[in-house]
Amino acid sequence: MSVLTRSIFACLALGALVNPAAAGDLLARDNPAEPEVFELPGMRTPRIVSSLAIRMPGKSARDRAAAFTERYRETFLPGDALSELRFGRKVKTSYGHVVQLEQWFAGHKVFGKGLALAEDGLGRIRMAVNSLAPVGDLKIYRRQADEQQAIASALSAFGAKGNRVRGKPAVERAWLVSEGTLGLVYLVTVFGERPLGEYTYIVAGEPPVVLYAFLRSPMAQGYAYESNPYNADHVLVDLPYLTSDQHLTGEYVTVYNCAGTSECSTREQLAGPDLNGDYLIEPTGDNDPAEPDDLFVEVQAYYAVNTIHDYFVSIGADPAPLEIEVNHPMDQPNAQYSEGGPEIIMGQASYLDMAVENDVIFHEYGHHVFGEVASSNPLEMDDYGPVSHGLAINEATADYFSCSALDDPELGEYFADVMGQAYFPEGWLRNVDNELTCPDGLYGEAHDDSMIWSGFLWDVRELLGQQQADELYLDAMATFPATIDYPTVTQAYLESAELSLDAATMDQIQALVDERGIADCERFIALSRNEHTGFIWGRELLGGMGGNIEFIPSELHYYIEVPENATRLTVNWTDRPNGVEVALLVREDQRIEHTIQWGFPPALYSDYDFTLEDDIDISLPSADPPFEPGHTYYFQPANSGDKTGEYLISGYCETIQFDGGPDGGTDGGADGGVTDGGDTAATDGGNGDGPPDCGEGFDSAWDGEKWVCVPECKEGYEPELDEDGVWKCVAKSSGCGCATTPRPLGLIALALGLCLLLVRRKRA
Numbered sequence: 001m002s003v004l005t006r007s008i009f010a011c012l013a014l015g016a017l018v019n020p021a022a023a024g025d026l027l028a029r030d031n032p033a034e035p036e037v038f039e040l041p042g043m044r045t046p047r048i049v050s051s052l053a054i055r056m057p058g059k060s061a062r063d064r065a066a067a068f069t070e071r072y073r074e075t076f077l078p079g080d081a082l083s084e085l086r087f088g089r090k091v092k093t094s095y096g097h098v099v100q101l102e103q104w105f106a107g108h109k110v111f112g113k114g115l116a117l118a119e120d121g122l123g124r125i126r127m128a129v130n131s132l133a134p135v136g137d138l139k140i141y142r143r144q145a146d147e148q149q150a151i152a153s154a155l156s157a158f159g160a161k162g163n164r165v166r167g168k169p170a171v172e173r174a175w176l177v178s179e180g181t182l183g184l185v186y187l188v189t190v191f192g193e194r195p196l197g198e199y200t201y202i203v204a205g206e207p208p209v210v211l212y213a214f215l216r217s218p219m220a221q222g223y224a225y226e227s228n229p230y231n232a233d234h235v236l237v238d239l240p241y242l243t244s245d246q247h248l249t250g251e252y253v254t255v256y257n258c259a260g261t262s263e264c265s266t267r268e269q270l271a272g273p274d275l276n277g278d279y280l281i282e283p284t285g286d287n288d289p290a291e292p293d294d295l296f297v298e299v300q301a302y303y304a305v306n307t308i309h310d311y312f313v314s315i316g317a318d319p320a321p322l323e324i325e326v327n328h329p330m331d332q333p334n335a336q337y338s339e340g341g342p343e344i345i346m347g348q349a350s351y352l353d354m355a356v357e358n359d360v361i362f363h364e365y366g367h368h369v370f371g372e373v374a375s376s377n378p379l380e381m382d383d384y385g386p387v388s389h390g391l392a393i394n395e396a397t398a399d400y401f402s403c404s405a406l407d408d409p410e411l412g413e414y415f416a417d418v419m420g421q422a423y424f425p426e427g428w429l430r431n432v433d434n435e436l437t438c439p440d441g442l443y444g445e446a447h448d449d450s451m452i453w454s455g456f457l458w459d460v461r462e463l464l465g466q467q468q469a470d471e472l473y474l475d476a477m478a479t480f481p482a483t484i485d486y487p488t489v490t491q492a493y494l495e496s497a498e499l500s501l502d503a504a505t506m507d508q509i510q511a512l513v514d515e516r517g518i519a520d521c522e523r524f525i526a527l528s529r530n531e532h533t534g535f536i537w538g539r540e541l542l543g544g545m546g547g548n549i550e551f552i553p554s555e556l557h558y559y560i561e562v563p564e565n566a567t568r569l570t571v572n573w574t575d576r577p578n579g580v581e582v583a584l585l586v587r588e589d590q591r592i593e594h595t596i597q598w599g600f601p602p603a604l605y606s607d608y609d610f611t612l613e614d615d616i617d618i619s620l621p622s623a624d625p626p627f628e629p630g631h632t633y634y635f636q637p638a639n640s641g642d643k644t645g646e647y648l649i650s651g652y653c654e655t656i657q658f659d660g661g662p663d664g665g666t667d668g669g670a671d672g673g674v675t676d677g678g679d680t681a682a683t684d685g686g687n688g689d690g691p692p693d694c695g696e697g698f699d700s701a702w703d704g705e706k707w708v709c710v711p712e713c714k715e716g717y718e719p720e721l722d723e724d725g726v727w728k729c730v731a732k733s734s735g736c737g738c739a740t741t742p743r744p745l746g747l748i749a750l751a752l753g754l755c756l757l758l759v760r761r762k763r764a
Contacts, residue, residue: 045076047130047488050495054125061090065099065117068125076115080134082106085115091373091478094316094471095499096120098478100375103132108184110135111174112377114482120499127495131483135175138182141598145208147171147186153208153545154188154201160543164263167191170340176202179383179595183602185211191340198338205601210545212386214379229356229414234283237303246272248279248298251321253305258327258348260292267325271298289353297326297355301346304361311405312369315470319369326355333415335360337367344368352418359402359411366398374477376484378446385553385594385636387523388446390484395450397477399432400457404470409433409458432458438486438521443646444555445535452516453486459512463505472497486521524591527560527571527635527651536637538580538644551638553585553606557592558635560651562620566629569622571651572615579643584612585636586625592636608636620653 035051056071058064069076069085077083084104091098096119103113116129144150151169158165170189175182186203202211241250247269248255257271258264270293273279281287283296301324312319323343330347335354337344344364346355354360370376378391403409412429421427430447432454442449461469476496480489490513497509513519525532536554539547562569575582585592585608593607610625612635621628637647694700694709701710701719710719713729720729 045078045130045132045134046128048127048491048495049075049130050127050491052124052126052128053120055123056125061097061099061119061123062087064119064123064125065101068117068128069101069115072128076128076130076132077134077136080136083110083132083135085132088114088375092316092318093118093475093478095475095496096123096126100478102482105135105175105182108173108175110182111176111185111187112380112483113177114375116375116479116481118479118496126499127479127492129479129481129488129492131481131488133177135177135182138177138180139598141181141183141602143206143600144173144184144186144204145206150186150203150208151188153203153210154186154190154199157201157210157213157543157545158190158192158199160545163192163543165190165192167340176204176596178598181596181598183596183598191338198340204596205599207601209548209601209603210542211596211602211604212381213542215391229283229289239279239299239302240306245277248302250302250306252309252319253302253321254323255298255302255305256323256325257293257295257298258325258329260327260329260348262329264325264328264345269298271295283356289356290351292327292329292348294327294353297346297353300358301326301344301355301361304358305344305365307358308362308365308402308405312365312401312474315467315474317369317373317474319365319372322365322368324361327353335364337364339371342368342371352415357414359406362402362405363398363411366401367394369401370394370397370477373474374480375482376480377482380483381594383593383595384523384557384591385555387485387555388444388449389486389523391446392449393453393480393484393486393489395447396432396452396454396457397473399430399450400454400461400473401470403432403454403458404461404466407466430454437515438517439523439525439556440532442523442525442556443533443535444523448535452518452521453489456512456516456518459516460509463508463512464501468500472500486518490518490521523555524557524559524634527558527649529650529652531648531650532558533646533648534637535646536575536580536582536639536644538639538642540642540644549604551583551640553592553594554637554639554647556637558649558651559591559632560635560653561632562627562629562653563655564630565655566620566653567656568617568619568654569627569651570615570617570653571612571635571649572617573637573647573649575637575639575647576645577643579641580639580645580647581641582637582639582647584649585638586610586612587634588626588631589633591634606638611638 035049037046037049054068056064056067058067065087082105085101086104088100088102091100098116098118101115101117103110103115110133113131113133115132117125118127118129120126151171154169155165169191172187174185174187176185183204186208187200188203189198189200191198198215200214202213203209204211239248241252242248243250248271249269255271256267256269258267259270261267271279271281279299281295281299283289283294287294287296289297305322305324309319320342323341325343325345327348328345330349333349333352333354334347335345344361346353346361348354376390376393378394379386379388380390381387399411403411409432410428411431412424413427415429416424416427430451432451434451434455436452436455438452441452457469457473460472463469464472473493476489476493479492479496494506494509494513498506501509534554534556537552539549539552541552542549560569560571571584573582573584585606587608595605595607597603597605612625616625618627627633635649637649639645698709699712701708711729713719718729
């Protein structure tokens with residue numbers, strides 16, 4: 001029986017993600033070829049409709065998009081006459097234009113909902129990528145606290161851990177879709193004074209409640225190759241596009257130096273030209289990058305931004321100008337991109353200056369381009385909790401373009417060298433040339449999980465070459481929907497690729513997709529004997545609000561199929577470091593879900609059956625905790641501690657073979673989470689041709705219908721089933737039935753090892 005218990009977050013069902021719906025008139029009337037509808041389980045509307053060639057009236061792409069949505073509105077918003085589709089942005093690609101539309105309702109944006117319409121070079125609609133949510137039949141909650149109260153709640157959460165604010169928080173109202181309801185919330189974005197990231201808090205209800213916080217500006221780390229102290233000495237380079245004869249200000253970037261001031265409270269342009277207008281500042285003496293106020297990194301930053309800017313222009317992008325801060329004091333070296341400026345912040349630690357590394361700057365600039373081209377949210381919440389696949393795709397994009405521009409798949413060698421092999425034994429931070437697959441390669445943290453997608457992009461680059469691969473991906477990015485996931489971006493990528501690639505090449509790319517498992521990638525992982533490592537946030541994520549919640553669930557879920565002939569179930573897990581307190585939420589035959597219960601104030605609930613606090617190693621069936629053969633069990637780690645950390649989890653079943661001869665005990669756990677019972681006492685011969693070979697310590701016996709294996713008993717004793725269904729040797733005078741006594745079939749099955757003995761082991 002399910003238990004509703006308050007949890008850290010709601011599954012905000014931000015995409016009525018998809019139920020197959022016929023595309024109606026869209027499918028044939030205007031199309032020379034049969035369109036394709038890409039659907040995902042659970043969605044109410046088509047996710048992607050492709051292979052189109054629809055001509056719409058209008059002089060501009062924006063006009064044609066408006067005409068398209070008017071004609072086919074019912075296809076993407078069935079039964080919803082109230083929502084508006086407002087123009088968001090037009091992106092020019094090498095194949096045409098992409099118009100990105102936003103869903104609005106009653107004067108506010110619906111969080112994470114939109115429609116991207118891609119045109120070909122002739123102005124025809126070629127693809128529609130949808131993340132809209134019909135709101136016609138949703139129950140509406142409008143009650144909100146005062147805006148200042150919402151801001152105060154977010155600031156309290158942010159400041160509870162000693163964080164300090166940089167500038168005024170940004171606030172907007174939005175609608176949030178959750179479990180058949182539509183709730184009005186505040187989205188409060190707080191900008192940290194230190195580059196710890198920008199957090200957007202979802203604040204709902206009156207009095208205000210912080211439902212969740214998203215880290216919007218990730219602290220990505222990366223390192224250069226051609227112009228860093230590890231790989232090569234400094235060389236004479238061009239500094240193009242300068243618009244100032246006094247400082248490093250140009251058409252595309254302005255460089256500022258924090259000069260070691262606390263939290264960059266004062267930023268200046270310190271580097272100046274010599275009499276010839278050159279910036280011949282070498283990284284030595286007072287300008288050694290180890291110094292907190294050196295001038296060399298101003299030149300390095302200006303050069304790096306213009307280099308990566310020109311690279312993106314070469315593949316069809318037109319990035320907007322931005323600012324970059326260098327020598328920004330940090331306890332640990334890091335870097336950050338912020339859309340607010342936009343700006344890049346390069347950290348200066350006592351032992352490492354990030355601004356000498358081109359691939360870090362290239363990576364952060366990749367976030368800049370992704371934000372301009374794609375409309376995707378970095379994080380979402382669905383029926384199963386928070387999911388960072390949008391952020392992972394964003395991180396993968398930044399990694400991929402940085403590595404592609406430098407023609408090197410390894411990211412962060414300099415950083416890894418400084419930190420040492422104890423931290424980075426491979427010699428790099430991330431590597432886009434990898435073999436990670438979904439879902440087994442998921443970790444639950446966006447930077448690590450990004451390597452699945454960046455690995456696929458690098459595979460395509462090796463197939464097509466840099467120029468074609470990079471142009472293709474830039475075009476595909478513009479079609480990514482607001483609510484993002486691996487299957488949708490994969491399909492959008494394939495649809496874009498078909499415009500320029502022949503069938504044979506598309507077959508090769510499809511093979512790469514299949515190898516990575518990204519076409520149907522979900523964050524549900526089959527347990528096996530092999531430990532899987534996952535990341536989990538601590539309650540520190542919510543600052544002072546963390547004390548109001550019971551736990552924070554992980555992004556990843558796990559499951560194990562327990563067959564009818566299972567005799568034992570083992571699930572082990574550990575957590576680290578101290579302060580991480582992981583338990584497992586468990587649900588039988590259904591995935592664990594999370595939802596908002598709208599009210600005053602709103603609450604967040606998790607739907608599961610029970611919780612495991614310790615490892616289990618139990619005979620089946622079991623009453624405490626309840627596990628029975630013939631079911632699938634879903635597990636989700638949940639952290640009730642304050643600290644963020646990770647966990648290791650494994651699990652498997654032991655089974656008895658009911659037909660065929662005795663089994664030798666092979667271990668299938670690594671494949672499907674189920675073993676065939678190599679260390680189980682009783683194995684059924686089952687074929688009626690003669691007694692089985694039961695192995696040392698066991699004898700064969702006839703139970704009236706089949707041969708079975710029972711314990712070998714000394715003289716004066718015989719095997720019998722106790723009340724828990726376990727074979728034991730007892731005195732013959734006990735009068736209890738033994739294996740040679742005919743028994744009903746159900747009891748025979750029980751005799752084959754389905755015992756109720758419960759054994760708990762403490763975690764290491």
